[in-house]
Amino acid sequence: MIAAxxxxxxxxxxxxxxxxEGGLRIEVHDGRLRDVKVDVFEAPRFxxxxxxxxxxxxxxxxxxxxxxxxxxxxxxxxxxxxxTALGITPGPETRALRRLLYCGEWIESHxxxxxxxxxxxxxxxxxxxxxxxxxxxxxxxxxxxxxxGNDLMTAIGGRSVHPISVCIGGFWRVPRRxxxxxxxxxxxxxxxxxxxxVKFVSGLERPDFAPNYECVAxxxxxxxxxxxxxxxxxxxxxxxVRDFEHVxxxxxxxxxxALHSVRADRGTSYLVGPLARxxxxxxxxxxxxxxAAKECGIAWPCFNPYAGIVARAVELLMACEExxxxxxxxxEPEPARLEYALRxxxxxxxxxxxxxxxxxxxxxxxxxxVQSARIVPPTCQNYRRIEDDLRLMLPGILERPDAEIVxxxxxxxxxxxxxxxxxxxxxxxxxxxx
Amino acid sequence: MPANGKPRIAVFKLASCDGCQLQMLNLExxxxxxxxxxxxCYFLEARSQILDGPYDVSLVEGSVTTEHDLDRVREIRRKSxxxxxxxxxxxxxxxxxxRNMQDVDEYTRAIYANPAYIHALSQSSPxxxxxxVDFAINGCPISREQLLEVLTSxxxxxxxxxxxxxVCVECKRNGTVCVLVxxxxxxxxxxxxxxxxxxxxxxxxxxxxxxxxxxxxxxxSLCQNLAARGVTRPEILSLLNGFTGWTEEFRSxxxxxxxxxx
Numbered sequence: 001m002i003a004a005x006x007x008x009x010x011x012x013x014x015x016x017x018x019x020x021e022g023g024l025r026i027e028v029h030d031g032r033l034r035d036v037k038v039d040v041f042e043a044p045r046f047x048x049x050x051x052x053x054x055x056x057x058x059x060x061x062x063x064x065x066x067x068x069x070x071x072x073x074x075x076x077x078x079x080x081x082x083x084t085a086l087g088i089t090p091g092p093e094t095r096a097l098r099r100l101l102y103c104g105e106w107i108e109s110h111x112x113x114x115x116x117x118x119x120x121x122x123x124x125x126x127x128x129x130x131x132x133x134x135x136x137x138x139x140x141x142x143x144x145x146x147x148x149g150n151d152l153m154t155a156i157g158g159r160s161v162h163p164i165s166v167c168i169g170g171f172w173r174v175p176r177r178x179x180x181x182x183x184x185x186x187x188x189x190x191x192x193x194x195x196x197x198v199k200f201v202s203g204l205e206r207p208d209f210a211p212n213y214e215c216v217a218x219x220x221x222x223x224x225x226x227x228x229x230x231x232x233x234x235x236x237x238x239x240x241v242r243d244f245e246h247v248x249x250x251x252x253x254x255x256x257x258a259l260h261s262v263r264a265d266r267g268t269s270y271l272v273g274p275l276a277r278x279x280x281x282x283x284x285x286x287x288x289x290x291x292a293a294k295e296c297g298i299a300w301p302c303f304n305p306y307a308g309i310v311a312r313a314v315e316l317l318m319a320c321e322e323x324x325x326x327x328x329x330x331x332e333p334e335p336a337r338l339e340y341a342l343r344x345x346x347x348x349x350x351x352x353x354x355x356x357x358x359x360x361x362x363x364x365x366x367x368x369x370v371q372s373a374r375i376v377p378p379t380c381q382n383y384r385r386i387e388d389d390l391r392l393m394l395p396g397i398l399e400r401p402d403a404e405i406v407x408x409x410x411x412x413x414x415x416x417x418x419x420x421x422x423x424x425x426x427x428x429x430x431x432x433x434x
Numbered sequence: 435m436p437a438n439g440k441p442r443i444a445v446f447k448l449a450s451c452d453g454c455q456l457q458m459l460n461l462e463x464x465x466x467x468x469x470x471x472x473x474x475c476y477f478l479e480a481r482s483q484i485l486d487g488p489y490d491v492s493l494v495e496g497s498v499t500t501e502h503d504l505d506r507v508r509e510i511r512r513k514s515x516x517x518x519x520x521x522x523x524x525x526x527x528x529x530x531x532x533r534n535m536q537d538v539d540e541y542t543r544a545i546y547a548n549p550a551y552i553h554a555l556s557q558s559s560p561x562x563x564x565x566x567v568d569f570a571i572n573g574c575p576i577s578r579e580q581l582l583e584v585l586t587s588x589x590x591x592x593x594x595x596x597x598x599x600x601v602c603v604e605c606k607r608n609g610t611v612c613v614l615v616x617x618x619x620x621x622x623x624x625x626x627x628x629x630x631x632x633x634x635x636x637x638x639x640x641x642x643x644x645x646x647x648x649x650x651x652x653x654x655s656l657c658q659n660l661a662a663r664g665v666t667r668p669e670i671l672s673l674l675n676g677f678t679g680w681t682e683e684f685r686s687x688x689x690x691x692x693x694x695x696x
Contacts (some may be wrong), residue, residue: 016482019452043499043530044554045447048531049540055672061642063531066679068453068575094682116480127481129469139466147462158462161453161575162644165637173637316490410482421452 002398006033007048012406015413017117017127018067018278020420023204024409026394033398036204036390038383038413040258042424051373053240056082056364057168058374063360063374066375067422069112072105073155073353074375077360080228081206082168085347085362093333095172095227101156101163101205101210101325102226102351103319107190108160110274110316113417114201115142118309131273138200140415141193146315148190152323155179169286170337171302172251180327187324194317195198195292202296207304213303213385214268215276218352224284224318225277234301241350244359247353250376259424261381269384272356273416274311275302286325305415312417342368353378355417378424382416441490441588444476446510448496448503449530449558453575454521455479455495460578468616471589487513491588496521497530503565504555508671511565518584522574522677524561526646528576531558531680569594572627574644574677580629592605597628600648601641604632613640620665625651625683646678652688666692 001009001037010026021042027034046067054062063078064071076098083089116128119138125131132139150160155175158164165171174324216237220229231247232238239247249264278285279301287294288341293300293314298307348361356378363372390413397408445455459480460463468653475485492514498504510680534557546604552686571580580596587594597603599624605612613635621640625631625650634641647653653674660670674688 014478016478016484017480019479021447021478037503041500041502043503044494045449045499045530048532050536055669056670062529065451065453065574068451068456070451071451112459113458120482125485126473129466129474130483131482132466132469143462143465146460150460150462158637159575159630162457164634164639172634172639224508419452421450 002028002031003403006031010402010405012410015410017120017414018066018295018418019067019117019421020418020422020424022418022420023295024390026405027410028398030093031398033391034396036257036387036394036409037222037256038386038390040383040420040424042420044424048373048375049253049432051370056362056368056370059362059370060166060168061162061164062372063375066377068161069109070105070353070355071162071418071423072157072166073351073358074360075163076102076227076359077353078362079166079168079350080345080351081362082358082364083347084349085267085345085364086340086343087169088169088338090170090338091333093331096326096330097156097171097174097333099227100148100323100330101153101166103323103326104149104152104156105151106226106354106375107316107323108146108153109143110312110319111145111149114197114312114316115139115146117417118414122336124347141196143157145190145193145197148186149319150341151186152183155183165338169340169346170333170335174332174336177332178329180330184324184327187320187327191288191317191320191324194313194320195288196280198292198296198313198317199291201309201376202298204309208304209306209393210303211305211389214263214269214270214278215279215301216272216381217277217280217357218350219280220284224281224286224322228349228351231350231357235277241347241359244348244350244376245361245374248376248381250380258383258420259380261376262384265330269388270381271385272381273308274315275305275308276356278302278311278314278382286321287315288321289314292317305412308415308417318399329426342366348374354421355379355419356381377419377422379416379418382418383423386413386416386418396410440471440473442485442488443472443478444487444489444510444514445474446494446506447474447478447493448494448507448524448561449499450496450521450523450528452479452681453494453495454524454573457576457581458493461582464582468585468589469481471647472525472585485585485594489514490492491516491518493518493520494561494634495520497527497560499530499555499558507561507564511634515567516568517561518571519561519567520571520581520644522572522644523558525570525572526678527558527680529677532675534558535675538649558682571596572645573629574597577629577631599628600624600651601626601628601630601632601635601645603636604628604630608632608636610635612614613638616693617664618663618670620673622653622656625653625656640673642676643678644671645683647681647683653683654690657687657691667694672679
């Protein structure tokens with residue numbers, strides 16, 4: 001609790017139920033909020049530096065290790081950036097199979113976040129392990145959905161954490177049609193379970209909170225964008241991916257080993273991830289997901305971060321629908337991977353990781369040796385927006401006990417599903433009242 | 435193990451990708467049963483409840499790359515009856531150990547605009563370089579099956595059985611045709627710990643040693659064999675300098691290879 005003229009810092013060392021480790025620091029001066037920081041001190045891992053000197057062929061396997069939860073996303077953005085530089089475009093069958101792998105990762109990651117990281121908040125519980133005692137069916141459904149996503153990834157990539165099949169030009173090996181068809185009955189179950197998930201999470205009580213977001217996501221003329229597209233926002237931005245670094249700027253701040261992204265022209269924060277994507281690409285949801293979104297009682301576009309869990313559930317459903325559609329029409333890409341001639345080049349690509357826009361750029365020489373690399377994960381793009389949200393929320397709750405303040409902050413941060421491992425390629429909560 | 439009550443377990447993370455601790459949550463069919471048999475006292479990603487040590491078993495993911503990591507790993511050791519490292523980062527320094535052969539200051543300048551904000555040790559090192567490790571589970575990532583075997587063993591109080599043979603043996607058991615012998619593809623399978631199920635060769639590509647060197651591996655003779663098949667020196671070096679490249683076995687093989695006159 002903050003007294004009228006009090007000056008001090010409230011700190012939370014480690015946030016829980018987020019991916020990776022980081023904290024919060026809330027500084028109060030003379031009874032008023034002075035600043036709030038998401039502290040990221042997870043060790044920097046220097047991916048962009050050690051990629052230099054490695055062969056482009058190794059890049060998808062190396063960049064997967066940025067994140068155990070979204071390895072396929074890093075593989076997708078990296079291979080597509082390199083393919084752009086090499087001037088090769090894999091055929092539609094390969095693109096469909098990559099989208100299917102990505103759907104598997106969305107299912108796995110979204111189910112993990114909805115059921116294990118965030119749902120306990122809405123029940124006042126500390127974890128899904130505790131939730132499992134009172135609501136075993138809910139937790140079992142979450143586990144089964146997550147397993148579905150993992151199994152789909154395994155069918156294509158050999159394993160779900162750091163799959164080994166993605167390569168420049170396509171895949172090392174593509175699944176036979178029968179191998180994918182075997183997954184159909186379980187995917188149909190998952191589709192129904194996802195419809196139930198949308199109903200379940202949209203019925204949870206949400207605080208009323210609606211900041212003014214700029215939502216940024218890929219946009220594609222013919223589908224709910226995952227693989228590629230232009231970069232769009234609801235306030236008129238529509239740029240090709242190659243302009244990303246002109247429009248968005250990464251800043252390095254003292255309290256973080258993760259860089260923070262802002263709009264280069266006006267220095268403002270922006271939002272990426274499921275809520276941003278839903279707000280921009282709602283009309284392109286497949287019919288089942290669009291129907292569930294329409295009937296869930298939320299008017300889209302929606303700018304309440306606590307509705308992020310609903311957007312994530314709608315996308316879970318979308319990913320199940322898309323998976324079934326892709327499997328239905330699947331023909332094995334022939335050849336499994338395109339041959340290519342080495343040449344010097346530079347290329348970038350962006351794809352939609354489960355947590356939002358993921359940008360990679362590479363430059364390499366005529367031997368295919370990487371000379372420079374740039375990786376901008378979604379969580380780096382959301383940090384500034386998270387801090388802006390906390391700044392909006394905190395003045396209203398400073399009279400509460402410290403434990404409640406910290407708890408409210410953690411809950412707000414979880415809406416974003418931050419992945420600290422990705423962003424350092426870390427977070428810690430401190431409240432400072434000095 | 436405690437004479438009565440459930441074993442107290444903690445899961446810690448140092449520099450890593452989260453993938454190995456995720457494998458615990460990926461035990462979808464067994465997770466709730468495991469949670470019944472043990473008390474999960476500390477696992478930041480999975481639960482908000484934090485119970486103080488001492489712990490019967492600590493699982494540690496990630497490598498030591500900062501002063502803070504170093505303090506933490508010593509504290510974890512003090513609080514833990516048994517310390518088990520999980521994954522290539524904790525066991526070998528991981529992929530971020532590629533910087534051990536480079537200039538970290540230069541790395542920091544390459545990525546961060548204000549290098550003064552960054553405090554990193556010059557090397558990424560395995561946990562065992564700093565404290566006693568009681569047991570290690572290999573892999574990048576670890577396999578769910580091996581993790582389950584270790585957790586089950588702990589619960590019932592027996593010695594865990596993990597294979598000591600090479601990826602090569604797994605290929606033979608799977609009936610996978612050797613990619614090295616038949617197609618001349620560079621493969622570290624003969625010197626790499628089993629555990630992945632010989633995944634890469636079954637996808638038509640060579641093993642790149644996610645599970646690290648097996649016991650009494652001879653990477654030198656494998657390197658000679660690869661060279662005789664026309665694999666270039668930079669390609670062999672890249673393979674050795676991979677996810678488990680900072681191990682004694684692969685490091686010394688790479689150093690020897692670099693000294694061979696061309």
